[in-house]
Amino acid sequence: xxxxxxxxxxxxxxxxxxxxxxxxxxxxxxxxxxxxxxxxxxxxxxxxxxxxxxxxxxxxxxxxxxxxxxxxxxxxxxxxxxxxxxxxxxxxxxxxxxxxxxxxxxxxxxxxxxxxxxxxxxxxxxxxxxxxxxxxxxxxxxxxxxxxxxxxxxxxxxxxxxxxxxxxxxxxxxxxxxxxxxxxxxxxxxxxxxxxxxxxxxxxxxxxxxxxxxxxxxxxxxxxxxxxxxxxxxxxxxxxxxxxxxxxxxxxxxxxxxxxxxxxxxxxxxxxxxxxxxxxxxxxxxxxxxxxxxxxxxxxxxxxxxxxxxxxxxxxxxxxxxxxxxxxxxxxxxxxxxxxxxxxxxxxxxxxxxxxxxxxxxxxxxxxxxxxxxxxxxxxxxxxxxxxxxxxxxxxxxxxxxxxxxxxxxxxxxxxxxxxxxxxxxxxxxxxxxxxxxxxxxxxxxxxxxxxxxxxxxxxxxxxxxxxxxxxxxxxxxxxxxxxxxxxxxxxxxxxxxxxxxxxxxxxxxxxxxxxx
Amino acid sequence: xxxxxxxxxxxxxxxxxxxxxxxxxxxxxxxxxxxxxxxxxxxxxxxxxxxxxxxxxxxxxxxxxxxxxxxxxxxxxxxxxxxxxxxxxxxxxxxxxxxxxxxxxxxxxxxxxxxxxxxxxxxxxxxxxxxxxxxxxxxxxxxxxxxxxxxxxxxxxxxxxxxxxxxxxxxxxxx
Numbered sequence: 001x002x003x004x005x006x007x008x009x010x011x012x013x014x015x016x017x018x019x020x021x022x023x024x025x026x027x028x029x030x031x032x033x034x035x036x037x038x039x040x041x042x043x044x045x046x047x048x049x050x051x052x053x054x055x056x057x058x059x060x061x062x063x064x065x066x067x068x069x070x071x072x073x074x075x076x077x078x079x080x081x082x083x084x085x086x087x088x089x090x091x092x093x094x095x096x097x098x099x100x101x102x103x104x105x106x107x108x109x110x111x112x113x114x115x116x117x118x119x120x121x122x123x124x125x126x127x128x129x130x131x132x133x134x135x136x137x138x139x140x141x142x143x144x145x146x147x148x149x150x151x152x153x154x155x156x157x158x159x160x161x162x163x164x165x166x167x168x169x170x171x172x173x174x175x176x177x178x179x180x181x182x183x184x185x186x187x188x189x190x191x192x193x194x195x196x197x198x199x200x201x202x203x204x205x206x207x208x209x210x211x212x213x214x215x216x217x218x219x220x221x222x223x224x225x226x227x228x229x230x231x232x233x234x235x236x237x238x239x240x241x242x243x244x245x246x247x248x249x250x251x252x253x254x255x256x257x258x259x260x261x262x263x264x265x266x267x268x269x270x271x272x273x274x275x276x277x278x279x280x281x282x283x284x285x286x287x288x289x290x291x292x293x294x295x296x297x298x299x300x301x302x303x304x305x306x307x308x309x310x311x312x313x314x315x316x317x318x319x320x321x322x323x324x325x326x327x328x329x330x331x332x333x334x335x336x337x338x339x340x341x342x343x344x345x346x347x348x349x350x351x352x353x354x355x356x357x358x359x360x361x362x363x364x365x366x367x368x369x370x371x372x373x374x375x376x377x378x379x380x381x382x383x384x385x386x387x388x389x390x391x392x393x394x395x396x397x398x399x400x401x402x403x404x405x406x407x408x409x410x411x412x413x414x415x416x417x418x419x420x421x422x423x424x425x426x427x428x429x430x431x432x433x434x435x436x437x438x439x440x441x442x443x444x445x446x447x448x449x450x451x452x453x454x455x456x457x458x459x460x461x462x463x464x465x466x467x468x469x470x471x472x473x474x475x476x477x478x479x480x481x482x483x484x485x486x487x488x489x490x491x492x493x494x495x496x497x498x499x500x501x502x503x504x505x506x507x508x509x510x511x512x513x514x515x516x517x
Numbered sequence: 518x519x520x521x522x523x524x525x526x527x528x529x530x531x532x533x534x535x536x537x538x539x540x541x542x543x544x545x546x547x548x549x550x551x552x553x554x555x556x557x558x559x560x561x562x563x564x565x566x567x568x569x570x571x572x573x574x575x576x577x578x579x580x581x582x583x584x585x586x587x588x589x590x591x592x593x594x595x596x597x598x599x600x601x602x603x604x605x606x607x608x609x610x611x612x613x614x615x616x617x618x619x620x621x622x623x624x625x626x627x628x629x630x631x632x633x634x635x636x637x638x639x640x641x642x643x644x645x646x647x648x649x650x651x652x653x654x655x656x657x658x659x660x661x662x663x664x665x666x667x668x669x670x671x672x673x674x675x676x677x678x679x680x681x682x683x684x685x686x687x688x689x690x691x692x
Contacts, residue, residue, distance in 0.1 A: 413670070432618065432619045433620060434617075450662060451666065451667070452624060453624075453675035453676060454625070454675065454676050454677055455677075484582055484622070485582050485586075486540050488678070488689055489622075489626075492619070493619065493621045
């Protein structure tokens with residue numbers, strides 16, 4: 001599907017730059033675009049010969065006439081910029097920020113024992129010797145077999161057994177379901193190959209129901225649990241939507257070692273859609289992976305994944321959770337096996353070392369490619385950097401990926417000062433506060449807010465950047481005013497301001513920092 | 518030599534030692550505490566006229582690059598040793614610096630002291646109150662302004678800093 005798109009795709013170290021006629025890109029791609037990096041990438045395109053060759057080669061995908069051979073790279077880039085300015089075309093830059101996830105996220109994954117039933121009666125089944133110590137006094141194979149034989153497919157306990165049975169297998173996958181599974185378990189317990197206990201003592205049953213490996217009623221689950229549960233239940237729906245080809249990819253996606261990471265990613269996606277200040281990083285990575293591993297259809301799959309996550313988060317009943325699982329399944333089907341494996345390869349640490357199982361890497365974006373068709377390539381170690389700190393409402397993130405809570409005092413202050421600098425009719429002045437005071441006495445606007453924090457400072461500067469305002473340098477940019485000498489804060493606030501402006505393409509002219517043309 | 522002159526001279530001596538101190542690397546904790554305590558003691562021995570003259574002379578003007586990092590190291594040591602007195606020493610370094618260079622730089626360090634104070638259950642505001650007699654009007658205004666802010670604004674993450682505890686001890690690090 002992606003191949004039918006008319007667009008220009010240029011791969012650079014800063015990310016994948018896509019240019020197309022206005023209205024081509026779905027909202028999820030526009031949202032994932034790093035606009036500031038996009039603009040600077042386009043500005044520097046003329047110096048990059050391979051990029052210019054790609055631009056010339058794909059020119060007619062977007063523009064009606066061939067690019068005149070006589071045009072210099074600078075003229076070509078200007079033409080693109082002019083069209084962008086006229087809004088006849090649009091461009092997105094997709095890049096890979098770092099994902100702050102580690103193998104430690106796997107620590108909470110539990111397994112080994114099936115723990116089902118109610119607060120009054122629990123049935124526990126484990127591989128030989130695997131029952132938790134506190135239930136050993138209730139060891140009762142015969143009673144467990146009787147319980148299994150009495151269950152019917154629609155019983156909630158039976159459904160819990162179906163969902164948890166994978167824990168009894170070394171590879172995490174249950175081979176059977178329903179009555180066949182229960183018969184098999186009863187047989188294994190009778191033969192002594194599995195241990196089982198039935199706990200009818202209410203207090204102990206309640207304690208067991210509170211263990212992490214027990215299932216919590218949907219209404220009492222935390223939002224991450226709901227996401228995890230819906231993801232776990234999504235396999236049959238994914239296979240239905242994507243066919244058998246997708247099964248092994250979904251299995252890898254939902255392996256015990258992957259599931260915690262997947263829940264974190266899904267939670268990040270959900271957060272991105274409820275809190276616009278934090279979400280771009282996760283969205284960008286997913287959308288970039290999607291683009292590289294399936295084109296527009298995969299991007300739409302990501303959009304469906306986002307909606308499924310929001311649905312799972314809001315589920316309060318079994319039926320709603322099941323609906324979210326179905327939505328996840330359909331999303332996974334649309335994402336396709338290549339993208340799913342790429343996500344697993346990108347985010348899930350492999351046991352015993354790094355590496356990636358993804359079909360197409362997004363960390364090395366230098367190699368030219370004619371279209372969004374996946375190209376098998378060996379995964380390179382990630383070299384991309386997290387986005388620099390440029391908190392702008394509505395996307396406000398810091399270097400470390402920290403975020404400002406919506407509605408917090410800091411967020412309110414950031415928004416206020418952003419609006420102040422953005423709408424300022426007076427010239428803006430930066431530098432050491434005492435020096436900017438002189439500027440303000442001359443009618444310039446400076447930041448002097450009682451709610452000042454570093455993030456608020458960034459927001460104020462960003463407001464000026466977004467309004468393309470020049471900044472007057474109230475202090476001399478000397479080493480003394482730029483460096484502190486202390487490793488905790490090596491740069492002064494003034495230097496951070498200058499760096500933020502430079503990152504946005506500003507250049508110094510005399511006592512002013514001038515926005516890019 | 519009168520007592521006043523002696524205090525002035527002793528304070529100048531302490532300032533010279535601060536100038537010699539390197540803050541690029543973690544100073545020896547004992548020496549740092551001793552030097553800070555001496556500096557603060559000598560500062561408090563100054564008469565109000567001497568302190569006003571000091572303010573006007575900007576003697577401590579270039580010292581923000583020493584005094585502020587020293588306050589951060591003191592905050593770390595305070596947590597590590599559970600020494601509540603160090604919180605006041607750290608705040609006093611800001612009083613001496615007098616928020617002269619740029620109050621924003623002070624705030625970046627005050628959040629660390631505030632955090633340390635909370636860790637060892639010291640009221641930052643109460644300690645600030647004890648500096649009223651010796652703080653300049655400007656320093657007093659900034660310190661109380663900081664202490665009265667919404668605590669959420671003074672959290673480490675708002676300044677892109679995190680606290681860590683490792684084998685090396687308690688540390689503040691860039692987040």
